[in-house]
Amino acid sequence: MNILIEGHRYGLDNFENKNAFGQKLQFIHKVPVSEGSTELKTVQDGTTNEEVLEVLINRMQYLQGKFPCPENALVITKLEESLFWLNKRTADRQKRNVEGKQLA
Numbered sequence: 001m002n003i004l005i006e007g008h009r010y011g012l013d014n015f016e017n018k019n020a021f022g023q024k025l026q027f028i029h030k031v032p033v034s035e036g037s038t039e040l041k042t043v044q045d046g047t048t049n050e051e052v053l054e055v056l057i058n059r060m061q062y063l064q065g066k067f068p069c070p071e072n073a074l075v076i077t078k079l080e081e082s083l084f085w086l087n088k089r090t091a092d093r094q095k096r097n098v099e100g101k102q103l104a
Contacts, residue, residue, distance in 0.1 A: 005029070008044065025052070030100075038101045050090075053083040 002011035004024075012023040026046035033039040057079045064072040093099040 008046065032102055038103050040100055040102055050083060050086050053079055053086070057083065 001013065004011055008027050008029040010025045012025055014020050014022045026044065028042060028046040028048060029044040030040040030042050033041050057076060060072055060076045060079065064076060090099060
């Protein structure tokens with residue numbers, strides 16, 4: 001993994017051919033609309049932590065179907081738990097009307 005833009009863009013290595021260009025993982029990047037503002041605007045579109053977790057859950061479920069083991073089952077459980085907490089955080093922020101704002 002190479003950090004291209006801290007917290008927002010990563011270069012992922014290929015598994016076998018380390019010399020070839022791998023994959024780019026781009027997360028959404030938001031900044032305040034203006035100095036001191038809590039409102040955010042998107043400066044670079046990208047994916048979310050939740051979307052990446054959904055991909056990983058799907059992949060681990062697929063692998064568990066092919067090569068079942070207790071470790072895979074545990075990984076799936078922990079990924080699902082992580083996704084649950086991120087979704088709960090979003091729901092809580094929406095209830096408080098602070099989702100999409102730079103507020104705690």
